[in-house]
Amino acid sequence: MSEDLPGRLIEIDGLSTHVVTEGSGPPVMLLAALGSNWFDLDQLADALSSSFTVIRFDRPGYGASEALSRDTWPTLDGEVRRISGVLDALAIDEPVVIAAHSMSSMYAEAFAREHPDRTAGVLMIDGTFVMFPWRVLPTALRVRNCHRAVAVAELLRLPQLLGAAAHDSVYPTPPTGYTAAQRFWICQVFGRADMLRATLVENAAFPTISLDLIALRERDDRTVRAAVTVLAALPAAGLWLRWWRWRHRRYAQILGGVYEEISPANHLVVAQHPADTAFYVERLARRAGHTPPVGP
Structure with missing residues (x-):
């Protein structure tokens, strides 16, 4: 069985980058979580594409995108450049709403701070907010250990x-299930060492990315200038609910944003509750004045 790759390959920052666009209307960019690929956002994109031009891309080593060289790793500046590069390649010059899941919220915040003129709004979907930054081992050593682990x-x-069992052990099955094409690409991508390597290396770079974002906040010395919503995915009950809610409310306060929540839900809410997640993207877009024109 073979499937045509959706979207297209575009050179961004010297790497072949897989970009998928669909729908029409004001632009909305979806940023996937650590260890996630374009197909993990399919249901969310489908829910939005009737009203928006929905943009997705795979970061290096994920999906169908070319991997970084072995002596490099993701950086905050590099991912901000990648977001800009994708928008430039698609000739999108109007401000965009960015919906960023988990760790990619760090990239979305940095982009919004460095490119306020290109950012209409930002939705942090169960985003990553580090209260106490840490770094024990140098990033280069952590990355080398990742390459050793992948070699084994x-x-x-x-x-x-x-293969697909690794994906299915982590990701909940979407409400509508998977199509044959989605199953094909899950097997293809998760059957490659590049996918595992990209996930481990991005995780290894996390402490440095976090410290760089905190430094950017201190230099910027203000809340994010675009409209911001922090969307928390909360369990039905328990101590974790109270902690996660408090943490994300603090996150919204730092960004100058609005706090919202989906409950009961787990961290992979984009797959578990795509329609509900789309609702909050649309609500943020309306608050930012980022809505499709009314027809005649």
Whole structure:
């Protein structure tokens, strides 16, 4: 079985980058979480594409995008450039709403701070907010350890053996299930060592990215100038609910944004509740004045 790759490949910052666009209307960019690919946002994109031009892209090593060289790793500045590069390649010059899941919220915040003229609004979907930054080992050493771990995994053929099972062990099945095409790409992407390597390396770079974002906040010395919503995914009950709610309310306060929540939900809410997530994207877009024109 073979499937045509959706979207197209565009060179961004020297790397072949997989970009998918669909729908029409004001632009909305979806940023995937650590370890996520374009197809993990399919249901959310489908829910938005009747009103918006929905843009997705795979970061290096994910999906169908070319991987970073082995002596480099993701950086905050690099991901901000990548977002700009995708918008430039698509000739999108109007401000965009960015809906960023989990760790990618750090990239969305940095982009909004550095490019306020290109940002209409930002939705942090169960975003990453580090209250106490830390870094024990140098990033270069952490990244080298990731490459060593992946070399062992390749020797044991773990990506090929696990494939889609690795994806399904983490991601909830969307309400409408998976199409045959989605199943095909899940097997293809999760059967590659590049996917595992990209996930481990991005996680290894996380402490440095976090410290760079905190430094950017201090230099910027203000809340984000675009409309911001912090959307928390909360369990039905328990101590974790109270902690997560407090944490995300604090996150919204730092960004100067509005706090919202979906409950009961888990961290992978974009797959678990795509329609509900789309509702909050649309609500933020209206608050930012980022709405489709009314027809005759």
